[in-house]
Amino acid sequence: MSETTPRGIPPAGRFAFLAALCSSFGQTFYIGLFGADFRADFNLGESGLGTLYGTATLISGLSMFWLGAIADYLTLRRAIVVTMILLAIGATFVGFAPGIAGLFIGLVLLRLAGQGLAGHLAVVAAARYAVKRRGRAVAMASYGFIAGEASLPPLVAGLMGWLAWRQVWWLAAATLVFVAVPLLVTLARPLSGREPASETTTASNPTGPLTRRKLFVHGRFLRVLAVVLVSPLVVTALFLHQSSLAERLAWSLPAVASGFVLFAAMQGVAAFAGGRLIDRFSACTLLRFYLLPLGLGVAALGILPSAPAMWVMFAGLGLTAGINGVVSGAVWVELFGTERLGMIRGVYASLMVLSTAAGPVLLGGLLERDVALETIGGVCLVYVLFAPLVIAGRLRPQSA
Secondary structure, eight states, X not given: OOOOOSSSOOXXXXXXXXXXXXXXXXSHHHHGGGHHHHHHHHTOOHXXXXXXXXXXXXXHHHHHHHHTTHHHHSOHHHHHHHHHHHHHHHHHHHHHOOSHHHHHHHHHHHIIIIIIIIHHHHHHHHHHHOOTTHHHHHHHHHHHHHHHHHHHHHHHHHHTTTSOHHHHHHHHHHHIIIIIHHHHHHHHGGGOSOOOOOHHHHHHOTTSSOOHHHHTTOHHHHHHHHHHTHHHHHHHHHHXXXXXXXXXXXXXXXXXXXXXXXXXXXXXXXXXXXHHHHHHTOHHHHTTTTTHHHHHHHHHHHHSOHHHHHHHHHHHHHHHHHHHHHXXXXXXXXXXXXXXXXXXXXXXXXXXXXXXXXXXXXXXXXXXXXXXXXXXXXXXHHHHHHHHHHHHTTOOOTTO
């Protein structure tokens, strides 16, 4: 059923916030808090742990290509219960793992259910059921991700003062089963229907229902990808190579840490503003312009002095990343309707994983070849200035 309340947080937004918050248990920032314990207990080096984690992430990301469609075939309540149980099983595997094999299984389940399905269901629910204020509801999912990043690291640090690291994972599993599942089922209850196939769906697919094969030859889908994959690709690449940038530009470690705080703050502000802009204009309209802060941030690395360049980069990346999270949730409904939203976002999520894997490789190769930051920033700025206007400039919501 769709929400009809004219004010306040849409019901779908409340569900999206909590589901996104629960996804934190499978996100990199949370799992990374236990990296030293993993290396010590399982006799892993940094490269060994990185390979194990990277492989688990790749498996879970590619699995979303098919599993994202559960949002189309299961009720929201069943889908979120299955997801939370898988996430709890993953946490339990990590907590009890006697060796590397058990740890790997746990990591795969955590990445699939947390970083993959929980975040996916949060955005799908917000985009599918919050018809009148879709942008604001999708923004609530972004707030859930940000809330997890802000609250869980200090909470874990406090718990580690009187619990062993394995016990923290057992506590996480119990919290998911006995707290998260009942709350999410309750929040999903008013969203238990499905939006009927709309004019949007029919208009965008006159030859029948969308399939994964049709998506890859669908002009609108490919044009949107050329815009929405830019932010995760660039942000992941720059963050992974932050030490190389710090060496080139003489950034201190405390300054970089402060930059991440600015990034998070700008991301939250942009998600808030982006949700309202989408409700007023449309996600298709924002596609043409929202990459500009990112382009300016990257270009600043080769133009501005070292200190201001860092602040401009983090601010620009944060602004674009915040809006990207909202746009990439709402734009698929505007173009394709709600009927196959789970499948479409699942394919997008899988491709996003591949893009974040490719970005660091590309930037690393450029840095190793001593390509100037001015050149890298200039190419990025030209792309974000012109490509969205050319590629996505003529896209319009199908209901418009």
